[in-house]
Amino acid sequence: MSEPVLKTESLHKSFGSLEVTRSVSIELPRGARHALIGPNGAGKTTLINLITGQLTPDSGRILLDGADITATPVAARVHRGLTRTFQINTLFPDLTPIEAVTMAVCEREGKASQFWRPLTAHAEAIGEAFEILTRLRLGDDAMRTTRHLPYGKQRLLEMALALATKPKVLLLDEPAAGVPKDESAMLFSVIAALPEDMTILFIEHDMSIVFTFATRIVVLVSGGVLLEDEPDVVRSDPRVREVYLGQAHG
Amino acid sequence: MLNARTAADPHAWLRRQARWSPWEVVFWLATIIPFYFFPTYLTLASQVAVTALFAISVDLVLGYAGIITLGHAMFFGLGAYFAGLLTKTGWGEPLSGLVLAGLFAALIGFLVSFIIVRVQHLALLMITLGLGLLTAELANSLGWLTGGTDGLQGVDVWPIFSRFEFDLWGYTAYAYALIVLFIGVVASQRIVHSSFGLSLRGVRENLTRMPAIGSPYRRHLQIAYTISAGLAGIAGAVLTQTTETVSLDSLSFQRSADVVVMLILGGTGRLYGAILGAAIFMIARDQLSGMNPQYWYFWIGVLLMVVVLVVPNGILGGLSRLVRGRGT
Numbered sequence: 001m002s003e004p005v006l007k008t009e010s011l012h013k014s015f016g017s018l019e020v021t022r023s024v025s026i027e028l029p030r031g032a033r034h035a036l037i038g039p040n041g042a043g044k045t046t047l048i049n050l051i052t053g054q055l056t057p058d059s060g061r062i063l064l065d066g067a068d069i070t071a072t073p074v075a076a077r078v079h080r081g082l083t084r085t086f087q088i089n090t091l092f093p094d095l096t097p098i099e100a101v102t103m104a105v106c107e108r109e110g111k112a113s114q115f116w117r118p119l120t121a122h123a124e125a126i127g128e129a130f131e132i133l134t135r136l137r138l139g140d141d142a143m144r145t146t147r148h149l150p151y152g153k154q155r156l157l158e159m160a161l162a163l164a165t166k167p168k169v170l171l172l173d174e175p176a177a178g179v180p181k182d183e184s185a186m187l188f189s190v191i192a193a194l195p196e197d198m199t200i201l202f203i204e205h206d207m208s209i210v211f212t213f214a215t216r217i218v219v220l221v222s223g224g225v226l227l228e229d230e231p232d233v234v235r236s237d238p239r240v241r242e243v244y245l246g247q248a249h250g
Numbered sequence: 251m252l253n254a255r256t257a258a259d260p261h262a263w264l265r266r267q268a269r270w271s272p273w274e275v276v277f278w279l280a281t282i283i284p285f286y287f288f289p290t291y292l293t294l295a296s297q298v299a300v301t302a303l304f305a306i307s308v309d310l311v312l313g314y315a316g317i318i319t320l321g322h323a324m325f326f327g328l329g330a331y332f333a334g335l336l337t338k339t340g341w342g343e344p345l346s347g348l349v350l351a352g353l354f355a356a357l358i359g360f361l362v363s364f365i366i367v368r369v370q371h372l373a374l375l376m377i378t379l380g381l382g383l384l385t386a387e388l389a390n391s392l393g394w395l396t397g398g399t400d401g402l403q404g405v406d407v408w409p410i411f412s413r414f415e416f417d418l419w420g421y422t423a424y425a426y427a428l429i430v431l432f433i434g435v436v437a438s439q440r441i442v443h444s445s446f447g448l449s450l451r452g453v454r455e456n457l458t459r460m461p462a463i464g465s466p467y468r469r470h471l472q473i474a475y476t477i478s479a480g481l482a483g484i485a486g487a488v489l490t491q492t493t494e495t496v497s498l499d500s501l502s503f504q505r506s507a508d509v510v511v512m513l514i515l516g517g518t519g520r521l522y523g524a525i526l527g528a529a530i531f532m533i534a535r536d537q538l539s540g541m542n543p544q545y546w547y548f549w550i551g552v553l554l555m556v557v558v559l560v561v562p563n564g565i566l567g568g569l570s571r572l573v574r575g576r577g578t
């Protein structure tokens with residue numbers, strides 16, 4: 001397989017005596033559709049926080065396109081094409097979707113510091129924002145205040161904001177968290193329609209969705225990688241079954 | 251109303267957000283009334299205009315960028331003293347004095363902004379408060395320069411365009427303050443409706459998300475703080491030029507606190523709320539202190555509580571809700 005777009009080398013992170021990430025080394029090749037699964041508290045969100053820079057690892061390296069980004073600030077990683085979404089909606093409640101996504105486009109283009117040029121003069125940015133919203137079926141809601149949008153649409157907006165940064169690597173932290181089953185299928189059909197060369201890692205609890213969309217699965221348990229393989233192998237692995245069945249009984 | 255917009259064009263919708271409303275035209279026409287009907291109140295009217303401009307400068311950081319400040323009188327006072335001291339050097343031309351005072355305050359604001367963007371919440375409040383108090387004490391101790399508690403005397407401002415002298419009745423003063431306020435509002439609106447203004451609202455709405463969409467939000471905040479400091483400095487300079495004196499009061503904590511009260515009364519994050527709040531506050535102070543000079547703040551306290559409890563978005567926020575008939 002070709003050179004990985006994103007690579008972590010034995011990442012470690014502890015909060016006091018609690019080791020939340022243990023020697024995690026993963027590789028995402030271009031166009032990957034990897035799922036990150038594991039029981040609650042396995043450190044899935046922590047791993048995403050480390051990769052995108054919200055947290056700093058105690059040791060280990062993160063490489064994006066071969067370049068070491070371990071010490072790069074969050075915003076600079078986004079400009080290099082590494083973007084995430086949040087498990088809990090992290091939106092702009094009083095802005096409308098068109099405003100929020102246009103803002104993200106302007107930030108990407110470095111136009112957000114221009115305080116003398118009217119927003120409406122950035123017609124291309126507005127057009128692109130509306131195109132993203134339409135693609136995510138938010139076109140009709142683009143001019144409604146975010147706080148008044150139904151929850152499922154807010155989840156879509158969460159993704160629209162990330163897409164506006166034109167990511168090469170997109171990390172989706174439970175994109176369908178809290179969304180009813182029928183709507184979550186819709187959400188994942190949106191994800192499935194993303195460009196093929198976009199590299200995607202997503203966290204998801206619903207195994208039927210994981211086995212439908214993931215080409216490879218990383219199983220995280222107690223902060224460490226238990227297994228990384230193709231869906232069929234993961235499905236039949238006794239250790240994975242034990243972890244999940246054990247969870248179900250506990 | 252919502253349905254009618256479903257097929258709307260986002261470009262047109264965004265343009266509508268930045269458009270002048272008929273209310274604004276009515277408001278600016280109303281500002282001319284004091285010239286004809288209340289000439290005895292012209293001095294008060296120009297003070298209202300100065301205070302409104304100061305309140306707008308604070309609204310830019312507090313209402314739009316979400317930076318809480320209890321020390322903005324610092325920039326107002328720096329502008330006021332700069333404009334006063336400039337005339338003492340023998341240069342009394344008001345317009346260039348205004349610009350220079352604004353640039354000076356903006357420069358100090360820029361330097362301070364490096365600290366401001368690194369702290370949040372209570373620490374931010376304490377830093378702004380501390381800097382404000384420091385500046386006031388500095389002006390107090392530099393009596394040879396500032397006149398100390400006696401204030402800066404002998405400020406001599408030349409006529410505007412060598413033609414319009416600042417008269418005793420305050421006609422020129424009010425016209426001058428009003429025009430500066432108008433320019434200040436137009437410039438602030440331009441900033442607010444730029445892509446930069448949008449990013450400021452983004453910072454206010456969700457600071458955590460900004461870096462995740464690639465925003466260098468600290469730089470945005472620095473720019474906003476610098477602009478705001480400059481505008482506050484211009485407001486201070488107008489006060490100096492129209493009253494031809496500067497007192498320590500221009501740097502006081504009271505002024506920093508009052509302006510926040512005005513913003514909360516009028517409504518934050520909407521520019522005109524700052525003007526309305528300043529007008530209500532200043533007129534109430536004038537009328538109430540006439541009745542009872544000691545206890546007038548009692549009524550401001552009552553008004554503040556009523557506003558916060560009944561219309562949390564300020565008086566203008568409440569009004570715009572009434573007019574539109576829905577919550578946006």
